[in-house]
Amino acid sequence: MNNITEKLERLLKRVEKPGRYIGGEVNSVRKSPEDTDVNFCFCFPDIYEIGMSYLGLQILYKAVNDRNGLFCQRAFHPQEDMEDLMREEGVPLYTLETKTPLREMDCIGFTLQYEMSFTSMLNMLDLAGIPVFSRERGEDMPLVIAGGPCATNPEPLWEFVDCFLIGDGEEALPDFLEEIGKAKKEGLSKRDFLRRACRMQGVYVPAFYDVEYNEDGTVRSYIPNVEEAPTTVRRNILPSIEDAPFPVDPIIPMVEAVHDRAVVETFRGCTRGCRFCQAGMIYRPIRERSREKIHDIALRQLRNTGHEELSLLSLSSSDHSEFEELALGLIDMTKPMNVSLSLPSLRMDKFAFEVLDRIQEYRKSSLTYAPEAGTQRLRDIINKGVTEDDIYESVREALTLGWNHIKLYFMDGLPAETYEDLDGIAEIVRNIKSINWQVNGGKLGRFRLTVSVSNFVPKAFTPFQWESQDTPESFRDKHNYLSEKLKMKGVTFNYHDDETSAFEAVFARGDRKTSALLYNAWKLGAKLDGWTEHYRPDIWEEAFRVSGIDKDFYTTRKRSFDEVLPWDIIDCGVTKSFLRSEAEKAYRAETTGDCRIKCRGCGINRYVKCEKEGILNG
Amino acid sequence: MAEYVLKFTKTGYSKYISHLDLMRVFARSFKIAALDIKYSQGYNPHPRMSFAQPLSLGYSSFAEYLEFETVSEHTEEELLAMLRPLLPEGIEILFIEPLDIGKKTLASETVAAEFVISFDTDATEEDLQKIMDGYVSQPEIIALKRMKKTKRLEETDIKDKIREISVSKPDQAVIRCVLDQGSGSNLSPEPLIQSFMKYADLDVPRWDVEVTRRRLFFTDRIQFQHIDNPL
Numbered sequence: 001m002n003n004i005t006e007k008l009e010r011l012l013k014r015v016e017k018p019g020r021y022i023g024g025e026v027n028s029v030r031k032s033p034e035d036t037d038v039n040f041c042f043c044f045p046d047i048y049e050i051g052m053s054y055l056g057l058q059i060l061y062k063a064v065n066d067r068n069g070l071f072c073q074r075a076f077h078p079q080e081d082m083e084d085l086m087r088e089e090g091v092p093l094y095t096l097e098t099k100t101p102l103r104e105m106d107c108i109g110f111t112l113q114y115e116m117s118f119t120s121m122l123n124m125l126d127l128a129g130i131p132v133f134s135r136e137r138g139e140d141m142p143l144v145i146a147g148g149p150c151a152t153n154p155e156p157l158w159e160f161v162d163c164f165l166i167g168d169g170e171e172a173l174p175d176f177l178e179e180i181g182k183a184k185k186e187g188l189s190k191r192d193f194l195r196r197a198c199r200m201q202g203v204y205v206p207a208f209y210d211v212e213y214n215e216d217g218t219v220r221s222y223i224p225n226v227e228e229a230p231t232t233v234r235r236n237i238l239p240s241i242e243d244a245p246f247p248v249d250p251i252i253p254m255v256e257a258v259h260d261r262a263v264v265e266t267f268r269g270c271t272r273g274c275r276f277c278q279a280g281m282i283y284r285p286i287r288e289r290s291r292e293k294i295h296d297i298a299l300r301q302l303r304n305t306g307h308e309e310l311s312l313l314s315l316s317s318s319d320h321s322e323f324e325e326l327a328l329g330l331i332d333m334t335k336p337m338n339v340s341l342s343l344p345s346l347r348m349d350k351f352a353f354e355v356l357d358r359i360q361e362y363r364k365s366s367l368t369y370a371p372e373a374g375t376q377r378l379r380d381i382i383n384k385g386v387t388e389d390d391i392y393e394s395v396r397e398a399l400t401l402g403w404n405h406i407k408l409y410f411m412d413g414l415p416a417e418t419y420e421d422l423d424g425i426a427e428i429v430r431n432i433k434s435i436n437w438q439v440n441g442g443k444l445g446r447f448r449l450t451v452s453v454s455n456f457v458p459k460a461f462t463p464f465q466w467e468s469q470d471t472p473e474s475f476r477d478k479h480n481y482l483s484e485k486l487k488m489k490g491v492t493f494n495y496h497d498d499e500t501s502a503f504e505a506v507f508a509r510g511d512r513k514t515s516a517l518l519y520n521a522w523k524l525g526a527k528l529d530g531w532t533e534h535y536r537p538d539i540w541e542e543a544f545r546v547s548g549i550d551k552d553f554y555t556t557r558k559r560s561f562d563e564v565l566p567w568d569i570i571d572c573g574v575t576k577s578f579l580r581s582e583a584e585k586a587y588r589a590e591t592t593g594d595c596r597i598k599c600r601g602c603g604i605n606r607y608v609k610c611e612k613e614g615i616l617n618g
Numbered sequence: 619m620a621e622y623v624l625k626f627t628k629t630g631y632s633k634y635i636s637h638l639d640l641m642r643v644f645a646r647s648f649k650i651a652a653l654d655i656k657y658s659q660g661y662n663p664h665p666r667m668s669f670a671q672p673l674s675l676g677y678s679s680f681a682e683y684l685e686f687e688t689v690s691e692h693t694e695e696e697l698l699a700m701l702r703p704l705l706p707e708g709i710e711i712l713f714i715e716p717l718d719i720g721k722k723t724l725a726s727e728t729v730a731a732e733f734v735i736s737f738d739t740d741a742t743e744e745d746l747q748k749i750m751d752g753y754v755s756q757p758e759i760i761a762l763k764r765m766k767k768t769k770r771l772e773e774t775d776i777k778d779k780i781r782e783i784s785v786s787k788p789d790q791a792v793i794r795c796v797l798d799q800g801s802g803s804n805l806s807p808e809p810l811i812q813s814f815m816k817y818a819d820l821d822v823p824r825w826d827v828e829v830t831r832r833r834l835f836f837t838d839r840i841q842f843q844h845i846d847n848p849l
Binding site for chain 1: 630631632634635636639642643645646647648649650652675676704705706707708823824825826828
């Protein structure tokens, strides 16, 4: 019994849902840390229920643990009651599997899924007794790495993370950890190890680059300060995901997770090219799992976990090249098992209705549409290839078949947005209401329409990466305007917080200087910022003041195409010239078609073959 | 159709799995094992299973009982082989056997439970025994008990719900007691712990007190084939 085990007894009796902090779940992995070459802890900077819903954790957990000599354990951010007791009783953050302090690991790795989790990462390091600054961690401290979508612009975290792994991690992470094992045997220092490791694809070591700035505060250049450091770091891209590691026996969470279900990733990447969408750019090219493979994984997962729900994961379910056969096959499989099938981000065409009709039978839950913008002009600007007629036709079908709850997703603050575009949102809502009138007559009673508007955050590696973000005041005005316009019977209007969007924007396009803001916010007590009950706007305002960071420089300032961007050090596969040409087309409200019709020249096929190029007829 | 009772332990970290989560754990294990468990009728069918007595979060136990129904009959060995590998650490199956109690349930036939309450203290065994003698010879043992109907804590006499109680100190202080448990008369160890500490003037934080359920007592109508004594 180690020291932590004893102390934990006193803590767990005093906290809510202690099941989050004990590990031992079915399908969790136990190895002996002593007989392991490299001890790694996968850290999710949010609470257990959120982290355990994240498929990437299950994938990487398996990919690492499948290799001899590597042991992957897990840690999450504790809730406040547990954190307070851990600090009070001197219990450092520990791994769930063996209750080993994180600071005894060889390496710990954070997944960066959203900017608002950055403070939680710092807090987890601190709770583990690990200095947050990379430069303050000696040879006795674990190597701290990070990956995930937010690592495509790693700079806000450059002082805290020793090394970033950019891109697909199924092979890159275990390969990297095996390199640590070799370095350990050779007795290399961390720095010498990193000098070697930075030659691997996708490995970015911020300390190996000096950044020079122009007088106006923009970046002038990145200068490597060790000879091994590449001039740009190319993202890891698996050429195919067909045989990539994928868990058929995922860990079954002890405390009910947000999403407690079997999940199969059907494909990675997207071919539609929406100009605001980071995922659509940084996961290129589109790579599919075969129908047979998906079926096999789903069946084995369901058998091994007893889950009662199966969900497919991709950026747009219907875009799988054999979607119809796939969906029908899965229906045939799940029905007799009493498993409910959920098909997120479904394009609501004729086939989709047939499928939904077969899987839902009497239960007709809500249907969701994402026009994203209120007028055709703005939808063309953002390259969202959907027309109002598409939506109306589909909604009419849905209402006829008995659905009575429609959800609509929009964004506000998009480039070139005017109040006419907001009026367009209200117009769409009115039109759907009148379609309901035509279909169902005056029976408005059970019909509900939910309109959700989220604030546009310009992201790195998108055609809109140079654009200005709306000010919080402008967002507020637009929300007020929409609230008035959408005061209609049966319509619910939701919108996102105005302030957090600005902080997200600062980090989404932040340079190295923004790390001071992050540090100060954490020092002042920011953590779990994604949670309304923890998020403290006053802390963030104070942090801006203390850090001397000009918020507008990162949020509302429009960048010039010639500017050196902080994330230019990363090569995500899509060229800057392609992003620029897409931005210029946006200004002319010109659209770009699906790249399954023909290649649009994004540049990804310099590195990897695009399997689905040209498979569709224009 | 067949009915079974499964006796299991809940030790180590598994004592921090809540009652609701434990239900899910078993429901899921049945499903993974592809056991032909009987489902309730209705809109949201759930497996027909129930625990004899819920266990408070944070208590260990060597005597938990789960009743369940299956469509066809199974041997004990078959069920053990199916279910053993599917349970989290600390949940050990002690036995599974057919249960034939008609419309009755184990819950309705539960009458008492034996608990072991242990904690660190400087008091000697002699001191503790003297305190216990005084504690039990009070005409009334007044404790704060949460009332079933009002959900409020109220002062009440718990004396007649304590069937047996003794103290020893092999290493830690150990109170062994048998308390009424069940739908008729019920006493949780919590009011007893609180009132004893108060009477003894011992300042032990609640989280330094370990509680273990060692045994459940049923009416004579329940007779197990397996030896059902505490480990």
